[in-house]
Amino acid sequence: MSVQYQAVQWNRAKRAYDLWAVGSALGWLVGFVVIGAATTGISPIILALRAFATGAFALLVLILSIGPLARFTPRMAPLLYNRRHLGVLMFLMALAHAALSTVWYHGFGVLDPLASILRSGVPFEGIASLPFQPLGLAALLILLAMAATSHDFWLRNLSARTWKALHQLVYVAFALLVAHIAFGALQASVWPGYAWIVIASAAWIAGIHLAAGVRARRADQRRRALAADGWVEVGDVEEIHEGRAKAVLVGDARTVAVFRHAGGFSAISGVCAHQGGPLAEGRIVDGCVTCPWHGYQYLVDCGQSPPPFFERIPTYELRIEGRTIFVSPQPMAPGTPIPPCRAKGGER
Amino acid sequence: MQDCRGYGYLSAVLLEFLVESARIYALSGVVFALAFAWRGAGAVDAVARHSTIGFRIIVVPGAALLWPLLAVRWWRAARGGSPANPEVPGDRTDRWSGPSERLRGRALAMWMVLAPVLAAVLVIALFARRPAALNAPDAGRLPAANPVGATR
Numbered sequence: 001m002s003v004q005y006q007a008v009q010w011n012r013a014k015r016a017y018d019l020w021a022v023g024s025a026l027g028w029l030v031g032f033v034v035i036g037a038a039t040t041g042i043s044p045i046i047l048a049l050r051a052f053a054t055g056a057f058a059l060l061v062l063i064l065s066i067g068p069l070a071r072f073t074p075r076m077a078p079l080l081y082n083r084r085h086l087g088v089l090m091f092l093m094a095l096a097h098a099a100l101s102t103v104w105y106h107g108f109g110v111l112d113p114l115a116s117i118l119r120s121g122v123p124f125e126g127i128a129s130l131p132f133q134p135l136g137l138a139a140l141l142i143l144l145a146m147a148a149t150s151h152d153f154w155l156r157n158l159s160a161r162t163w164k165a166l167h168q169l170v171y172v173a174f175a176l177l178v179a180h181i182a183f184g185a186l187q188a189s190v191w192p193g194y195a196w197i198v199i200a201s202a203a204w205i206a207g208i209h210l211a212a213g214v215r216a217r218r219a220d221q222r223r224r225a226l227a228a229d230g231w232v233e234v235g236d237v238e239e240i241h242e243g244r245a246k247a248v249l250v251g252d253a254r255t256v257a258v259f260r261h262a263g264g265f266s267a268i269s270g271v272c273a274h275q276g277g278p279l280a281e282g283r284i285v286d287g288c289v290t291c292p293w294h295g296y297q298y299l300v301d302c303g304q305s306p307p308p309f310f311e312r313i314p315t316y317e318l319r320i321e322g323r324t325i326f327v328s329p330q331p332m333a334p335g336t337p338i339p340p341c342r343a344k345g346g347e348r
Numbered sequence: 349m350q351d352c353r354g355y356g357y358l359s360a361v362l363l364e365f366l367v368e369s370a371r372i373y374a375l376s377g378v379v380f381a382l383a384f385a386w387r388g389a390g391a392v393d394a395v396a397r398h399s400t401i402g403f404r405i406i407v408v409p410g411a412a413l414l415w416p417l418l419a420v421r422w423w424r425a426a427r428g429g430s431p432a433n434p435e436v437p438g439d440r441t442d443r444w445s446g447p448s449e450r451l452r453g454r455a456l457a458m459w460m461v462l463a464p465v466l467a468a469v470l471v472i473a474l475f476a477r478r479p480a481a482l483n484a485p486d487a488g489r490l491p492a493a494n495p496v497g498a499t500r
Contacts, residue, residue: 005395007402115367127476148410153403157393157421158414164451168458175462175469182473199470206463213456220449276451 005153008085011295017082021089028055045104052097053185057177059090061201064174068212070281070292077281077292084150084294087170091147098140101133132184139176142169155275164276171209178202220249234258234318234325237343240265245289247280250329255280256316258327259289261300264340267316267327268303272296274311302337377412380419384411388422 010018032051037044062079063086070076106116120133146167148154155163181198189195232250237260240246245257247270255270257280268289270280277293284290288297288306298305298313305311312335317328320343332338385404388411390397396407411418 005399005403007400007406112367114370115363118363118366127472130476144409145413148413151403151406151410153389153393153396153407154410156395165454168451168455171455171458171462175466178466179469179473182469183476186473187477195474202466202470206459206466209455209459210463213452213459216452217456220452 005151009152009294013295014082014085018085021086025055025059025089025093028058045100049097049100049104050185052093052100056090056093056097057181057201059086059093060170060174060177061205063087063090064170064205065208068208071212071215080292082294088147088150091143094140094143098136101136105133127183130183132180132182132187135176135183136180139173139180142173142176146170146173152274160276174205231319231326231328232256234327236323237265237320237325238323240325243284245270245280245282247278248327250316250327251331254329254331256327257282257289258318258325259284259300261287261340264342265318265320265325266300266338266340267318268298268300269313269315269331269334271313273313279313301340302335304335374412377415378408380415381408381411384408384415384418384422388418391425392418392421 029048029051032054033044033047036042036047036050040047063083066076066079066083070080102113102117106113109116111119117133117137120131146169149158149163149166158166178198178201186195186198232248234240234246234248240258240260242260245259248256248258250256255278256267257270257278258265258267261284268279270278272279272291272293274291274294274296277291277296279289279291279298282290282292284300285297287299289300290297296305296311297309298311301315303313303315314331314334315336315338316331317338318341319326319328320341323343325341385408389399389404389407396403
C-alpha cells in the first residue's frame with residue numbers, strides 16, 4: 001500500500017496474473033507470425049505489425065469488458081484485480097505496432113516520419129482515403145498518457161478527479177481505434193470476417209457500457225430515494241452471505257458496505273481509499289475486507305488497514321429489527337471501532 | 349502556393365511547426381523527467397522520498413509527459429520548503445465518495461455519445477469500401493505513405 005512507493009506492487013496472485021497475460025500475448029504474437037508466414041507468404045515485418053495491432057485491440061476489448069461485466073457477475077472480479085497491468089501490456093503492444101508501422105510506411109522517405117503520418121490521406125480523395133493514421137496516433141497518445149500515469153504516485157499527485165478523468169479517455173481512445181481500423185485495415189481487407197469482428201467488438205463494448213451505466217444509474221436513484229431520511233434499510237439478514245457484503249447508498253450518496261463476518265454484521269464505507277474500488281464487491285480474507293480491484297485491506301469492525309499500513313475509512317452503526325438490518329446514514333470518524341451487530345435470538 | 353501533394357504553403361509551415369514543437373516538448377520532458385525522478389518526486393510528494401530505484405525509473409515516462417505541470421509543483425514545493433503533497437495518514441475516501449456517482453454518470457454520458465458515433469463511423473467505412481479495389485492483385489497491402497522522392 002502506501003508506506004513507500006515501489007515500481008510494481010507484486011504479490012503471488014499478481015505475478016501469476018501477469019505471467020498468464022504476458023504468456024498469452026507472446027503466444028499470440030509468435031503464433032500469428034509463424035502461421036501467417038507459413039500460409040500466406042506475407043513479410044514477417046508486416047505480420048508482426050498486424051500481430052501487435054490485433055493483439056492490442058483484442059486486449060483493449062477485454063480490458064473494457066471487465067468493468068461492466070463485473071457489475072453484472074462477480075465471476076469477472078478476478079480479472080478486475082490487476083487490470084492496470086493488462087492496460088500497460090496493451091499499450092506496449094500498441095506502441096510496438098505504431099513503431100513498426102512508422103518505420104515501415106513512413107521511415108524511408110524524405111519527410112520526417114511524424115510529418116508523414118500527419119500528412120497521410122491528403123489530398124482528400126474520398127472517404128476511403130480518410131487519414132486513418134493520425135486517428136491511431138491520437139489513440140496512442142491517450143494510451144501513453146494512461147500507461148505513464150498508471151502508478152499510484154500519479155493518482156495521489158494528479159488528484160483522484162483529474163486522474164480518473166484522464167483514464168476515462170480510454171473510451172475516446174477505443175472510438176479512435178475503431179475509426180483507425182475502419183478507415184485503415186478494413187478498407188484493404190479482403191476477408192469479410194474482419195469487418196464483422198470489428199463491428200461485433202464495437203457493438204459489444206458500447207452495448208455493455210450502456211447497459212451497465214443504465215443499471216448503475218437506476219440503482220443509484222433507488223438508493224438515493226431510500227437514503228433521503230433517517231436510517232436506511234439494508235435488507236434481510238439472509239441476503240448477506242458469510243464473508244460477503246451488500247452495498248447501500250446513504251445520506252448524500254455515500255456507499256456503505258454491510259459485511260457479515262463470524263456471525264455478526266459490520267458496516268464500513270463501500271469505497272476503497274486507494275482508487276475508489278467497490279468494497280462491497282470484495283470479500284473478507286483473514287478477517288479483513290479485501291478490495292476486489294487491487295487487494296487493499298481493512299479490518300471489518302473498525303475500517304483500519306492492518307499495520308503497517310495507515311489507510312482508514314469511515315464505519316457506520318447498524319441495528320437489526322426482527323430480521324431486517326438498518327444502517328445509520330451518519331459516518332463515524334474513519335477507523336472508529338464498532339462492535340459487530342447481531343440478530344436477536346442468534347442468526348440462522 | 350501548392351506543393352506536389354496538394355498542400356498549401358501555410359499547411360506545410362503549420363505542420364513543420366507542430367512536428368518541431370512536439371520534438372522540443374518531448375526532449376525537454378525527458379531531460380526534466382530524469383531530474384524529477386532523482387530529486388523532484390520527493391520534493392512534491394513526501395511518500396516518494398524513500399521510494400525504490402524501480403519507482404524512480406517507472407515515474408520517468410509520466411514526468412516527461414506532464415513536465416510543465418510538475419515543474420510548477422516542484423517550484424512551489426521548493427519555495428514553500430515542504431512537500432506539496434505531505435504524507436497524511438487516515439481517510440482518503442472523500443476523494444472518491446462524492447465523485448463516484450458522478451464518474452458513473454459521466455461514463456454513461458460518454459457512451460451515449462460514442463455509441464452512435466461508432467455506428468456512423470462503421471457504416472460510412474463499410475459503404476466507402478471499393479469492391480473493385482478489394483479484388484485487385486495487391487489487395488490487403490497498404491500503400492507506402494512516405495515514398496522516396498516525395499517532396500515537402
